[in-house]
Amino acid sequence: MTNTVKADIKKEFERASEYVKKTGARVLICSGTGCVANGALDIYDKFLQLGADVKLKGEKHVTAIKTGCHGFCEQGVFVAIPDLKLTYVRVKPEDVAEIIEKTLKNAEVIDRLLFVDPKTNKTIQNPQEIDFYKYQTKKALFNCGQINPENIDEYIAARGYEAIDKVIKEFTPEQVCNEVEQSGLRGRGGGGFPTGKKWNFVRMNKADQKYVICNADEGDPGAFMDCGLMEGDPHRLIEGMIIAAYAVESSLGYIYVRAEYPLAVKRLKIAIQQAEERGFLGDNIFGTDFSFRIKIKEGAGAFVCGEETALIASIEGDRGMPMPKPPFPANEGLFGKPTLINNVETYANITMIILNNAEQYKKYGTGGSPGTKTFSITGEINNSGLIEVPLGTTLKEIVYDIGGGIRNNKKFKAVQIGGPSGGCLTEQHLDLALDYESLKSVGAMVGSGGLVVMNEDTCIVEVARFFLEFTQSESCGKCIPCREGTKQMLHILEKIVAGKAELKDLKLLEELAEVVQLGSLCGLGKTAPNPVLSTLKYFKDEYLAHIVDKRCPAGVCEAFKTIKIDPALCKGCTKCSKVCPVSAISGKIKETFVIDQEKCIKCGACLTSCPFDAIKEEN
Amino acid sequence: MVAETQKNLEKVFEKQRKFCKVNEIVEKYKYQKQNLIAILQEVQGEYRYLPEEIMTYIATIMSISPASVYGVATFYSQFSLDPKGKYEVKVCDGTACHVRGSMPVYKAIKEKLKLKDGKFTTEDLQFSVETVRCLGACALAPVVVINNKVYSKVTPEAVKIILDKLLERSGEGDKAND
Ligand SMILES: Cc1cc2nc3c(=O)[nH]c(=O)nc-3n(C[C@H](O)[C@H](O)[C@H](O)COP(=O)(O)O)c2cc1C
Ligand code: SF4
Ligand code: FES
Numbered sequence: 001m002t003n004t005v006k007a008d009i010k011k012e013f014e015r016a017s018e019y020v021k022k023t024g025a026r027v028l029i030c031s032g033t034g035c036v037a038n039g040a041l042d043i044y045d046k047f048l049q050l051g052a053d054v055k056l057k058g059e060k061h062v063t064a065i066k067t068g069c070h071g072f073c074e075q076g077v078f079v080a081i082p083d084l085k086l087t088y089v090r091v092k093p094e095d096v097a098e099i100i101e102k103t104l105k106n107a108e109v110i111d112r113l114l115f116v117d118p119k120t121n122k123t124i125q126n127p128q129e130i131d132f133y134k135y136q137t138k139k140a141l142f143n144c145g146q147i148n149p150e151n152i153d154e155y156i157a158a159r160g161y162e163a164i165d166k167v168i169k170e171f172t173p174e175q176v177c178n179e180v181e182q183s184g185l186r187g188r189g190g191g192g193f194p195t196g197k198k199w200n201f202v203r204m205n206k207a208d209q210k211y212v213i214c215n216a217d218e219g220d221p222g223a224f225m226d227c228g229l230m231e232g233d234p235h236r237l238i239e240g241m242i243i244a245a246y247a248v249e250s251s252l253g254y255i256y257v258r259a260e261y262p263l264a265v266k267r268l269k270i271a272i273q274q275a276e277e278r279g280f281l282g283d284n285i286f287g288t289d290f291s292f293r294i295k296i297k298e299g300a301g302a303f304v305c306g307e308e309t310a311l312i313a314s315i316e317g318d319r320g321m322p323m324p325k326p327p328f329p330a331n332e333g334l335f336g337k338p339t340l341i342n343n344v345e346t347y348a349n350i351t352m353i354i355l356n357n358a359e360q361y362k363k364y365g366t367g368g369s370p371g372t373k374t375f376s377i378t379g380e381i382n383n384s385g386l387i388e389v390p391l392g393t394t395l396k397e398i399v400y401d402i403g404g405g406i407r408n409n410k411k412f413k414a415v416q417i418g419g420p421s422g423g424c425l426t427e428q429h430l431d432l433a434l435d436y437e438s439l440k441s442v443g444a445m446v447g448s449g450g451l452v453v454m455n456e457d458t459c460i461v462e463v464a465r466f467f468l469e470f471t472q473s474e475s476c477g478k479c480i481p482c483r484e485g486t487k488q489m490l491h492i493l494e495k496i497v498a499g500k501a502e503l504k505d506l507k508l509l510e511e512l513a514e515v516v517q518l519g520s521l522c523g524l525g526k527t528a529p530n531p532v533l534s535t536l537k538y539f540k541d542e543y544l545a546h547i548v549d550k551r552c553p554a555g556v557c558e559a560f561k562t563i564k565i566d567p568a569l570c571k572g573c574t575k576c577s578k579v580c581p582v583s584a585i586s587g588k589i590k591e592t593f594v595i596d597q598e599k600c601i602k603c604g605a606c607l608t609s610c611p612f613d614a615i616k617e618e619n
Numbered sequence: 620m621v622a623e624t625q626k627n628l629e630k631v632f633e634k635q636r637k638f639c640k641v642n643e644i645v646e647k648y649k650y651q652k653q654n655l656i657a658i659l660q661e662v663q664g665e666y667r668y669l670p671e672e673i674m675t676y677i678a679t680i681m682s683i684s685p686a687s688v689y690g691v692a693t694f695y696s697q698f699s700l701d702p703k704g705k706y707e708v709k710v711c712d713g714t715a716c717h718v719r720g721s722m723p724v725y726k727a728i729k730e731k732l733k734l735k736d737g738k739f740t741t742e743d744l745q746f747s748v749e750t751v752r753c754l755g756a757c758a759l760a761p762v763v764v765i766n767n768k769v770y771s772k773v774t775p776e777a778v779k780i781i782l783d784k785l786l787e788r789s790g791e792g793d794k795a796n797d
Contacts, residue, residue, distance in 0.1 A: 033754070033755050033756045033769065034756045034758055034759050034771070036769065037756055037759060037762070037769035037770070037771045038759070038771060073756070073757075073758030073759060074758050074759075076758075076759075218755075219752070220714075220753070221712075221713030221714045221715070221716075221717075221752040221753035222713050222714030222715040222753060222757055223753070223757075224753070224755040224756070224757055227755035228755075259660075259697050260751065260752070260753065260754050260755065261755055262767070264755075297656075297657075298656075298657065298660065299656075299695075300656050300659075300660060300695030300696075300697040300698065301695050301696035301697035301751075301752075302694060302695050302696060303752065314656065315653065316652075316653050317651070317652045317653040317654060317655040317656055317691070318687075318691065319690050319691055319694040320694065320695075376757060376758075378714075378715035378718075378757040378758055378760060379714075379715055379718045379719065379760075380718065380719070384715075384757065384758035384759075384760075385758050386758075416714065419714065420714075450714070450757075452714045452715055452718055454718060458718060463718070466714070466717055467714075470752070476694075
């Protein structure tokens, strides 16, 4: 299959720009996973159906375009009309007709669909004035939400595939690696290893075949940045991989995507096919003797496959078990050949570095952690979504400026960063700059970039238990400390939340944590105790409350709840005793009923059954 | 008697058809070991689970040991060795969903479908329930996915209504929604 198409990027750019111009006034409909769940596709269809020959203010031709994630998933479905500097939020299919009639034809704004600033209660038209966007610096996510990810011309018109053209014409592979090293870019997959350095390792290993792998396993539950990137701008990732392949002299690449991201897989497949058709992928790219192809491998649901050696085993069709390093993948990776493996976002940063230069790139971020980083903010926060900020931005800016503070005016308690391998940050860390070094210094890590915000109603011990349950069930079972140690730790945590633990269990928990950290092979085991250790460090009193006072301060843990009947209100109607599944309620008609606490399973069935509100839950 | 033989023959044909599809899939992936996961994914797509006889069959035609097929099938959580329901209910229990209350939703579903502790599939094979890790829609937490349709900001009450609708439909013998 020789490629007969010889891409000429200048011509492609002109053609693509012409094409994008023809789309006229663009109506951008967010079609990321979140918005699709809220009916984005129906909205798109409605626009096609009703707006076929509508003209903006009767003048300009209008095109509805499905884009990737705008980031502000909480407010979806997002419909943006850049020509009018206008964004509608929470749009429903029923609203489409009105938008066409009023806004498109007559430039009339529909107040009901505007974003309402929670701080001032005023509506905002221009998305750039919404706090959530105002404080962000979109670089890797620049195109997300602006272009149609399923159309390569839209990417090309945004200077897409210009970087690979420049690289092939002006750079030797060594120069590419050095430029990336100069930029100081660090791996976005968690470890933060200098990317250029890794590229140079792979480049210097001579072999008949080398591989370039993109780690799109994004296993951290609560993180969806890579998902947003792949769905919103797949060509940026592909171009980054092509540049990497040129730099390390590889001819075959794999994108390993987790199974839970069907939309990302679909868009990547379309993008790869389009890039092949245009001659950016395939044999003899740009008429040179550089050839590169990309294959997609879908994961099958195993967190540990995000670890690079396990991922390689999984691509080879085996159980995804980590291997000891060395040998490092750069020396002996996929099928025993030198292999470059980077995260989605790492590749997405490459075109920026090439198109400008390393010095420009370093303008953002801090000295040790240059550039921008995407984060997903979720949990008990007002503005959930996908964001991008320079590394070194403080937690406070993210939670309060961009995130809009805690939901329902509750009190901030903690943020879990880096998922099950990370740690928690508390009030005292609000001014901490989020970058690789400072996070490490407080026992947390950038990790994937998932930020889960917790408020006063979140039980921190329960959260630690949740993470341990996660790592325990995801342990591949190869190392005994990880396999058995996490099980014992989980057992203790379960005892604590069930109110059955003693003080000596806490000590054992800490000892076990150390053993698991030291005795595990891969990052999963080594970091599994982190959530426990960091919560123990900052919230020891909550652990003690569960153990000593037999009380859950947040009122979450069921074991500490008691359900009682208020004798003053009980009229002895017998209703509750009939619904109780374990017959724990007894009494005589028209007399006060009582709940046998020994028998009660706290299912709460009786709570709603009482016509007199006499039954209450207490902590 | 004749009807009986007819029935048995049907069964044989059924089995042949079964393997026929498997052959096609394995062929498509060129009998390569590195494609085993993709093969099992497609086979599961066909049968909604991985029947043991089919795993053994795959091993035979790919010239690998049944143990290695079984090993892969049990390692990845996506694979199921038991039949799944016509409606696959996936409750996200990623961090974001957990913090916003996915467990009460999960309990409500199990209660509604009368699934006791160790059971995840209803007797009539209409519904199966499982928890999964993060579906990438965390901002809409808690999230439930039923046969690829994503339901956002689900509450225990809402999920009961969703299930009621599906129960009604499956009662009418309709096909699973896409
Ligand atoms: C248990 C475990 C899970 C991981 N999960 C991911 C992941 O989901 N995505 C990712 O890019 N890296 C993940 N990593 C890190 C990878 O092993 C590897 O360091 C990374 O892909 C390298 O790319 P980078 O240099 O661009 O960060 C994980 C590591 C461990 C130990
Ligand atoms: S540390 Fe745990 S997950 Fe990692 S290889 Fe060992 S057993 Fe497997
Ligand atoms: S945690 Fe449920 S979708 Fe991410």
